[in-house]
Amino acid sequence: MNQNSIVVANLSKTFSFPVKSVSDGWLKNLFSPEIHKIVAVDNISFSVSAGERIAFIGPNGAGKSTTIKMLTGILFPTSGSISVLGLDPTKDRKKLAYHIGTVFGQRSQLLPNLPLTDSLEFFGVMYGMSDKEIQDRVAELVVLFDIASFINQPVRKLSLGQRMRAEVAAALIHRPEIIFLDEPTIGLDVVAKKTLRDLLIMINKEEKVTIFLTSHDVGDIESLCERTIIVNHGTILKDLPTQELTKTFAYEKYIDLISKTSFKHFPKLPNGATYSARGKNKITVAVDIKILTVQESLRKLLDLFDVEDVEVYGTELETVIRHMYERAPTSKKNS
């Protein structure tokens, strides 16, 4: 059994901030404002084994970035405990930093005006590598990430896809045991996304690097991560293998009806079927197969509508995740 590289127990984080009250005067707002608290992370617990590839996802404001930042020692928890590679990020931030790599999709850590080699060497020295180690490792990364063609270009002249490959390479210069990635594929085209995902899978397999990823891209989750943790409102909704996610809504089927001429009327549907989308040329019906079988629903729909074509399919991962987000508890402890 793999050792745990991350253990989180009863972790919580509350942010306090002053709020200006419209009814109070400016002076009172300045010296004695109302304090509001937001519980960003609420008593979460999970563990990650060495070598796992985890997607840590949730809607905006769910608490996922806050959690990652506590794991890397950037933020201090309000309560609970964290152990990353046996170290407490709040006490041993610098020591832990030698063993982790971070990639923030929307923030660059490279030196913009100088060639990429300078950035890689810079980080090599930062991580205490000898000159020989840096040289060897840069040569390795150049081959692994196929960055030879632009390694001598100033970073600010790279395309976004090239830059993200460079960012990941820089984050791996010191052979970390875990790499945290915050939206690494944001803004990339489909080819660049696939390239980056393949690289991450490769380094996970060859260098046994644990991958901890947050992303809004369903493709990242499906192709890259064996396990998905879904958070919303600061709590964990689901923690399961990615493959199992789609099965969660396996009882939902979708039927697309393409019209022969055009759909003018939208009659009431049988129990167990609901309109998901309605248009002149196409209707999408969601069917709960616990109530109505596919065969029965098809028979009834074909009686109701004049169709040219029919397509039946199961729930896509994106829809599954959206359902999860929508299902989340609405109340939150605010004060």
Added chain:
Amino acid sequence: MKNELYFAFYAIKKNIQSSAELRTSFLMNIIGMAINNIAFIILWVFFVRSVGVIGGWTAVDIIGLQGFTAICYGLSFSFGAGIRKLPDYVASGAFDRFMLSPKNILMRVATSSFSASAVGDIIFGVTCLVIYGTLIHAGIPQVLLMFLLVVLTTVIFFTVTVVVYSASFLFIDAQLVVNGLFELFFTPSLFHGGAFQGAMRAFFIFIIPALLVGTLPVEIIRNMSMGKLAIVGVFTFVWLVLSIKIFNRAVRKYESSNFMTFGG
């Protein structure tokens, strides 16, 4: 033209509203800038105390000098603060949106931002001129001259700034370069005017117009010098024409670049 001005004032109003939302910061900026400006008065008053009257300039004239330069600076950069962001707009490619806007580009750029601290400069400048006018027992003609000179010197100040910042289209590392060029104009304008004599004086009137925005106005008010007023008037027109021509030429050199955030 009327539409352009209307939109420019609308943009300024929105900028002010946006700044004033952060009320505490807004006020701190104004107060902080006023305190910041007092430093130069302290320095030059102590200078006059140590070295005596130079070129006819007394400690009172220093107050007038700081008043004029502060008002020019404040008016130019409260309502036209966007011009100082030009190097950043050009380097990041954000200048695209000004090119696509159906408004005069220069006005659009200038009014794209508002500086709360520059309001502190205006308040400070007005206070200095009121004190200066009181101390020299200014008559009605001198007060009227002050109003006229505030308008003329602000135009000079703003147009010279436009010329300097037009260099943003020429360099990659433009922010630093244009800031340096701006220093060559702005810093001497804050110096004791009486110490500028001979070739130095001519250079800083006719080549780099630093003395036009503070020193000459003080001397015009003090001595009711119409000759110097004519010089200020002529150069206001010259710099206005020059700035529009140079800016439009420079815009033609514009090339878009991609936006990325970088840190150190």
Added chain:
Amino acid sequence: MKELRLAKKILKTLIKDRIQYPGRLFADTFGIIARCGILLVLYAYVFKINNGVINGTTFDIAAWSMFFYFSFSTLGLRGISRSMMQDINSGHIEVLLSKPITYLLYRSWWQIGMGLYSFIVISIFSTLVLAAIVGMPQTMTVGLFLPTFFLAFIGAILLSLCIYAIVGLLAFWIEDVAPVFWIIDKAVMILGGSYLPVALFPDLMYKITLYSPFGASLFITHTVYESWATVWHKLIGIQVFWVLVLGVVVYMMFRQAVKRVSVNGG
């Protein structure tokens, strides 16, 4: 050892960057000409019409005193405030906190590295120009001058970094730190002997200069005066005192500040 190696790497990398992109060098050259150059021409005239002596000081001494202020300014250490403010406001601090570095040291070396190339080039060149035009006062040719100047210079670097780091760290507590920066910066400017040489200060102002950290951060401007030979140990002692006190303040502030980090995004 590792910290020194990283410091060396930071300096080397940034000097390389500045050599390739000399915009900063141009800007600093314009800056020193605009401020110091023009100022010295004005003072030359002022001293001339006062028979060469004001407050017991000659022009050459006043010139070198002011020159040391402006030359030191090209190192741009005040920029550490802005860098820290930007790190905090933009959230870039999260990138730096995830690295195995001491943030304060990293930022300090980075700030020195950003200005070092300009500082060296401009200082060497303008020292030669000033020596050729004004000559060197006798106080600068005595054996004591160079070692004590060096000590005061190191003290100036450390104290400037402390003062401006304190301002920068305030961004963890105050939304807009710019007004605080202006006030502190002006205090340094006035008490440092910039536009008005220290010799022309009134008595009270001189005392404040001696005992405040703002004045102490620029004791290099005092090194050229005759009195330096007798008071240098006292002034260096005052610098050391302020470096220790403000160093502790910076450290304590940072320890509190990291607990206050809150980054946007869920």
